[in-house]
Amino acid sequence: MTTMFRDFIIIALCILATALTRGFPFVFFGRKQDVSPIIRYLGTYLPSAVMAILIIYCIKDTSFSSLANFAPQFIAIICVVILHTWKKNTLLSILAGTAIYMFLIQVVFI
């Protein structure tokens, strides 16, 4: 299987998953009460659990062999948390956090 063909399938799967999750409530026609309790429970609490996993996914290749390998991302993540808790501005938090990270790995921790 060529890489490009694989990529098409990967994208198609993402489209399918997005369509299924967005279309899900409309398939059930009814009101919130019609959805099975376990689905409603997962729908409420799974998102934050998944976000935690995704953050780990982002830094999955981190090694602790030297300071430069893990310090930038941890420092930048902490900065994002502090900045966002303080200002609650999504764009600012993302831009500033990314700038801090880029600065740290390009200038500070070579």
Added chain:
Amino acid sequence: MKREVMIAFERSIPVFLGYIVLGIAYGVLLSQAGYGILWAFFTSLLVYGGSMQFILITFLGTDISFLSVFLTALSVSSRHIFYGLSFVDVFKHMGWRYPYMVYSLTDETYPLLCQDDYEEGVDVKTIRFLIAAFNHSYWILGGVIGNALGNILPFDSTGMDFAMTALFVVILVNQLSGKASKLPAIIGGICGLISLVLFGPSSFLLPALLATVALLCVLQGKVESEVH
């Protein structure tokens, strides 16, 4: 029609900046991964999901299992399951626009559509449709612009992919700032870390997700009884 276009545009302005900037980030990262304008255009058009598309870049070109891709995609998009519930009746009355309204219901479009205060005499269905369509077009525009600029940036863009990490951290902070339990995030974090150690970076996602869902179900009573 003109009045509807103006109202829809005004309402969508808050999303405009966010989607253009984030879209550009997406486009740049995509181009650096080796994928050009057509990829940027069609993924932004057809997938239309910020977190989803950023993760997608990390999947492309690798030999990650299709099952991992699908389950991760479902998990990432799982929060959308509940957005639609508020709009079942509203969208069903929008005729031919219905499928598009369902598909374009993103994190940012949702709150805009929740706004109910419209002046007299305007076609609300048209306005709602246009809000969704405008948001979608800002996103596509950002992705395409970013992709086109991707390889001619005037600065060293090493580390720009941290934008994805920052996005997820921001979303998590938002989710944890409410009254609901922080336990799910802790469960996800622990399952993720253990899974990462046990299975390594390229295979930890699937086990982490499965373990998390299982643990969440087992600890349902504890999770639901915790309110901050």
